[in-house]
Amino acid sequence: MAEKEATIFILDLGASMAETHSGRKESNLDWSMRYVWDKITDIVASNRKTLCVGVIGLRTDETKNKLQDDDGYENLTVLQDLGPMSMSSLRALQSSIKPSATWAGDAISAIVLAVDMIDIFTKKLKWNRKIVLVTDGQGAIDGDDLGDIAKKMNDSNIQLTVLGVDFDDADYGFKEEDKSATKAGNEKILKGLIDDCKDGVFASIVEAIDEIETPRVKSVKPYKSYDGALTLGDPTKFPTATSINVERYFKTHLARPLTASTVVVKADQGATQSTETLDEDPMDGVEFSAVKSARTYKVNDPNAPGGKRDVEFESLAKGYEYGRTAVHISESEHNITKIETVKSFSILGFIPWSKYEPFLNMGDVGVTHARKFDEQSELAMSSLVWALSELESHAVARIVTKDGKDPTLVLLAPHIEPGFECLYDIPLPFAEDVRQYQFPPLDKVITVTGQTITKHRLLPTDDLNQAMSDYVDAMDISTFAGDDEGDAEYAPIDETYNPTIHRTNNAVKHRAVYPEKAVPDTPAVLLRYASPPEELTEKVQSRINALIEKAEVKKDATKQMGTIVRSLITDSFANSKYDQAVECIGVMREELINMEEPGMYNTFVRDLKKNLLSGALGGDRRDLWFKIRFSRLGLINSKESEVSDVSGEDADEFYKSR
Structure with a gap:
């Protein structure tokens, strides 16, 4: 089950947030909201009711909150109560985010109000609780009772994050010159509060905004794809056969970009939807409506108007192409095309590591380990894993994840690390999945008479082979970004992002917040590894020139x-x-x-x-x-x-x- 999360954003809307500083063209508020909109659109896109958001306006012209009768809670407005976030909520919130005409409003009181809202909403249930304060630190702050406030947040397991506009951040290397005494004092108060919290973050918002372009990889909880016995031999026939109770999960899964749905612009919001629209419109409240496709089927009929006649879908039958003939198999007989399978996971044989070609990998990786709290299975799995490792072999297995499912061949590879032993598996191709292509040899020419020639104008010379070898070695990026010991990696996996997925996400998020603005350019982080490093290309230019010369490359x-x-x-x-x-x-x-x-x-x-x-x-x-x-x-x-x-x-x- 997905974790539940409650987040309250406290947004400083004071008059000073309309100013521009540090050479920026945007106001402090618009600049800060880049980060806030990015976080909120992520929550909207997830479409999860367990991700709840609340928004409090700090230093607003009016006062609207449940604690407003108490002293110190003036100029605080609850712009959105804590709850699920939708696109309609996002649109309503956007109209409320604008600078006020006041300087009054206490950030500490806003934090107390947020804590009260979270406690009422989440009660004592298991939630991840977060408060994010975005402020320029120009309003007056009451620094009394900070210890009691921090203790309350610690007891409630609330994470407090303070993001300041042009706040000093030594770790990030940012310092504002000519800072006012009020702002400097407020920074000190807020930093002290964060220090008293066991789970607090204090930073300049410039750091948070700079990190927006870096994609956040979605964390997916593993789910079980098989739970049962892994067998070697048939335990029902042979007493020496092995049966291990195992659990199999997906280790990797293919990530895909967002998919688009067909929509139609609503001509009249009050009009009744046509029969082509869905009865329950998931996009209700916006200017688009989801649609469903309707298909009609026609057959040739010389007696019908136009020579074609409509037929119902129920009257259609399945026909399989056999040469140029359609062979009909009725629905009642269709089960003859299905393989009757039962849930199973059985090892068919073994193959040395050296005999397996990586290009045979066919899909996502799974991980199989012994069933939890089953000591006998853990011992048997450990024996199998160590045996495969010591013999430098893989196992080939047939798996049917549940009754009636198509069987799959997988390759099982041993993996051993302290405290964990398992088998990684990858799907293997069947005979029909493999295409064999024959290419002429690169080191010899065989004439029509069967004579073998090793010196020919179409064969590379020794000098050309050496030039190519030198060029390939020089273009090696494995040590390009290395330090003196060669430890650093040039393109680590966790820093290489799929540009198609994240570019689509960025475009959709931007258009959701700014419908009238053009989509910005692709972030540089997505194009970091789109071409070879310029320094490396310049470094190996001499190798390229030598290769061109030896290969006698001509532009014709x-x-x-x-x-x-x-x-x-x-x-x-x-x-x-x-x-x-x-x-x-x-x-x-x-x-x-x-x-x-x-x-x-x-x-x-x-x-x-x-x-x-x-x-x-x-x-x-x-x-x-x-x-x-x-x-x-x-x-x-x-x-x-x-x-x-x-x-x-x-x-x-x-x-x-x-």
């Missing part, structure tokens, strides 16, 4: 392909080689678009058209030009390649014969 690929195409056309008997020529032209066009070199292709195809229509390529080849036109292999226009200087109109005009 388009020209060579053009020569081949013209040769195919000239040597073609009638249209015998036209298809081959058109295929070569298509490949050349696609590759030059990908390489952003449309000009090279456009020069080639203009010359080719001229030669085809003039008869310079072996006579009248106009029929090939019509084939090229039909295949749309003319000029590359600016819509197909941004670097092309050919407009769509010019490209269409080119197809006209002249």
Whole structure:
């Protein structure tokens, strides 16, 4: 079960928060809200009712809170009661976040109010309790009774975080010059409160904002995928067979970007939804409505209007393609296509480490260990793991996670660390999943007569092999970022983020908060490893130059392909080689678009058209030009390649014969 979390944000909305400092163009409030909106949109996106948020406005023009009758709680407003956060709540909250005209309001009183709200909401149940105070420290603060307040938060297990606008932070290396005495004193008071809390954080908000672009990897609790016996042999037939009670969990799982749903703009918020919309609209309250798809099926019927007749889905039957024939299997007989399986996990055999190829890995990694509190199974699992490790072998097993599920082959690899022994598994392919491709050898040429040649213009020389080896060694990034002892890693796994996933998340979060603003550029942290390090590239430039020289690399690929195409056309008997020529032209066009070199292709195809229509390529080849036109292999226009200087109109005009 997911952990429950209650967080209250105390937002300083005083008049001083409308000011701009430290060379920023944004007001202190707008700048600080970058962090707050990022946190809140994460909570909204999770769509979990166990993540609850409350918001208190500090130094507001009005006073609206349950303790307002007591002294010291003036100019505090509860902008949102503690509870689940939705998109509607986010929109309502946005309209409330604006600077006030007052300087009055006590941050310590706001903290006391937040503690009271959390205690009432969470009672004595198991919750993660958090208070986040965002302030510029310009309002008056009452520093009395800080010890009692800290003790209350410690007793309630509340984590207090104070994020100050331009607060001094020695650890982060930030210090504000010409700080007012009031602000300096308030920083000292708040820092003292944090020191008395057993779980407190005090920092300048500049640090928190700078960390926004660094993705927060979602932590997923492991879930059990198999619980039962791992067998070696059949225990029902052989007394010497082994059976170990085990539990299997996923160790890794494929992460995917957010998925989009089809929505329709509501023309009239008060109008009744059409039959195409869902009955219970999960997007209710916004200007969009979720929709569902409707399908109609038609069959040819010469007696029906238009020659087609609608049919109901229930009247359709499944047919399996067998050559060019559809073989019908009725729903009642469909169970003959299913394999009758029972829940099981059995070892089929063993394979040495050296005989296994990593490219056979087929999916997510699982981890299997002995069932908890089962000493006999723990001893048997330990024996199996140590035996595999000492013999440097893997086990191959067949697993069916529950009755009726399709079987899967997995490779079991031993893992041993202090206090923990397990088997990691990875799915293996079946015969149909493996494709065998034959390539000619790289170190010899076999002629049509069967003669083997080791010296040939298509084979690398010893000098070329050495140059390539030197270049590959020089481009090694494993020690590029290393210290004197070579311990540092250049691209550690926990710092490499999937740009597709997090770029999508960033764009959606930004648009949720700022619907009218353009989506910002991709954060630099997502592009950190998108290309080789510039320093390393410069360092190995001499190796690249040597490799180019030894390989005799020349820039003439388009020209060579053009020569081949013209040769195919000239040597073609009638249209015998036209298809081959058109295929070569298509490949050349696609590759030059990908390489952003449309000009090279456009020069080639203009010359080719001229030669085809003039008869310079072996006579009248106009029929090939019509084939090229039909295949749309003319000029590359600016819509197909941004670097092309050919407009769509010019490209269409080119197809006209002249």
